[in-house]
Amino acid sequence: MRSPPAVEAGRHAVADEQLMLAYAGGDAAAFDLLYARHEAAMLRFVRRLLGARLAAQADEVFQDCWLRIVAARASFSPQGASWRTWAFTIAHNLAMDRLRVSGREVTLDAHEGEDEADVPVLRAAAQATAQPSAEELAFWRAAGRRLLACLDELPSEQRAAFLLQHEEGLSVDALAQQLGLGFETAKSRLRYALQKLRPCMAQYLSVLEARA
CATH class of the missing domain: 1.10.10.10 (Winged helix-like DNA-binding domain superfamily/Winged helix DNA-binding domain)
Incomplete structure (x- = not known):
């Protein structure tokens, strides 16, 4: 059964950090909301980092990023950087690793x-x-x-x-x-x-x- 509109609106007002903690506690819907919030921006970020020559690998790096986020759910702590910055740093590191493997460090x-x-x-x-x-x-x-x-x-x-x-x-x-x-x-x-x-x-x- 779908949650009442007021409940849905309340969920959308919850901070990313709290959603991540809720997901770590077993709330799968919290992860779905996190993904919906940041999917487009993160994929765009990965694509821009990889460039046109590695465009075919952008989806793979993007998916790897979310797998890392899922794997880190139990150890996530809402201190210091925001959840979004933390997640984008994971995406950055994965994309940079892919660039290094490809040898594309300078000319893009x-x-x-x-x-x-x-x-x-x-x-x-x-x-x-x-x-x-x-x-x-x-x-x-x-x-x-x-x-x-x-x-x-x-x-x-x-x-x-x-x-x-x-x-x-x-x-x-x-x-x-x-x-x-x-x-x-x-x-x-x-x-x-x-x-x-x-x-x-x-x-x-x-x-x-x-x-x-």
Whole structure:
């Protein structure tokens, strides 16, 4: 029997950490809700990390990530990082392992057919303009495709640091802790990523600056 609407609404308001604890306690429905909440974002994150050349392996890495989450349910502790950051770090580590095995540490191909709806520059546009014109939509879509290509040109470790910070809004210190890096190393990866992204996105950034 399906739960009453009020109960369903209450479940959707429960924090990820509490859902994970409930799942560890035997509540399978709690896991279903966690999966539904984060499936799309995590798959997108894995695809962007792996790039077009390893696109065929994205689903496998994605599934491995959830298997790791399931296996870790008994040892999960809701302290420190959020559940989402913890889970995305697992996805990051698995994707990076796959990249190392493939030997693709530096040169990466551009994405094709990537979901553009959650590209950072497009999300900013959506927040700035509730009802963008057709011309504005065309601009943001082109900017999104360009950003995905620029990200794919980054060394994988720099791209991973940038994407993790974007997905979670982590501070440099938190990013370093999650990746097991020194503060300066994490800071350098982000700095170098941004230094390469800015000229790569110069055409679109100049338009945004002119509008400001």
